Amino acid sequence: MALVVAINVAVSLRLLTTNSTATYTGLDKLYTLHWLGVGFIFLSGIALLLAYPAKALTNPVFYVKVAALVIGLIIAFKIQIRLQKTNSTINHSSTKSLAALALILWIVTIFKGRFLAYTNSVLLASRFY
Amino acid sequence: MIDFLSSFSQFTGIYVFMNSMWGWPIIESLHFVGLCLLLGTVGVFDLRMLGIATQIPYEDLHRLVLLGVAGYLINVVTGIMFLTTSPDQYGHNPAFQTKMLFMLLAGINLLVFYGFFNQHVSNAGIAPLPTRIKLVAGISLIA
Numbered sequence: 001m002a003l004v005v006a007i008n009v010a011v012s013l014r015l016l017t018t019n020s021t022a023t024y025t026g027l028d029k030l031y032t033l034h035w036l037g038v039g040f041i042f043l044s045g046i047a048l049l050l051a052y053p054a055k056a057l058t059n060p061v062f063y064v065k066v067a068a069l070v071i072g073l074i075i076a077f078k079i080q081i082r083l084q085k086t087n088s089t090i091n092h093s094s095t096k097s098l099a100a101l102a103l104i105l106w107i108v109t110i111f112k113g114r115f116l117a118y119t120n121s122v123l124l125a126s127r128f129y
Numbered sequence: 130m131i132d133f134l135s136s137f138s139q140f141t142g143i144y145v146f147m148n149s150m151w152g153w154p155i156i157e158s159l160h161f162v163g164l165c166l167l168l169g170t171v172g173v174f175d176l177r178m179l180g181i182a183t184q185i186p187y188e189d190l191h192r193l194v195l196l197g198v199a200g201y202l203i204n205v206v207t208g209i210m211f212l213t214t215s216p217d218q219y220g221h222n223p224a225f226q227t228k229m230l231f232m233l234l235a236g237i238n239l240l241v242f243y244g245f246f247n248q249h250v251s252n253a254g255i256a257p258l259p260t261r262i263k264l265v266a267g268i269s270l271i272a
Contacts, residue, residue: 002161002168009169013193026184026255030173033181110165111158118154 001113003037005106008076012099015079024090028083034076041069054125061119065112072105131216138213147214160207166200169193171269178250178258178266187250187258235272241265 007030014027049056056062075098082095138144146152170193176182177190212219219225246262258266 002165005165006168006172009165010173010190010193013169013196014189017192025186026182029182029184033176106165107162110161111155114154114158114161115151118151 007034008106012103015096015099024083028080031080054122055120058122059120061112061116068105068108075102134213134216143210144214156207156210163200163203167197170197175266175270186255187253231272238268
């Protein structure tokens, strides 16, 4: 998770702290590591979900986290596509807006991820049998 | 030492806040945000110095390191809140002691970087860096 957020933080901060004449050559190359981290998130997330499915699926915080995560990944993909274009074709203001939104979504994902451990009301589905 | 940390926590109100309903998870989340800020700036700069994404000029990422300092400060403040609230949980814990040791190593490494190699990296553009600088970047990333 830290790897994925870190790459997004690096790209978003770079986009947000530069003016419209800045170049972003090579920034898209960082996404190789990003998608590698996403693979780890996916595998570890599935393992946690399989270990305690009732704990996650009965907690609304889980759905907010997953929604923020998925939207964050879609935005990351959109930014990556834009960065792969030649620099002159990047729409700076809309890309900056996407970068700011991505930062907010990653912070939401982190908070919801931590709060998941403290807000569950059900641990095992066997409680309902 | 543990008594002092506990007294500090009680005196400053940290203990009450951390034992409130959402105190601990809020501070845990902020600690993770600080860590991500640190990794996203200093960590990515280290990776670049090690030879990843070679088209990015070092200076573009070096500029973000100041924001990494903000992340580090968030981690220090939130870390102190954890430590002073539960000094027993951390003080005798080898994992915590190792973490402190690595933070010290990272600090020394930072001084070495800014003392000897900063200027070289600033002027390097996108050219490959010598092994000694890559070693500093590697130590920073591991620490």
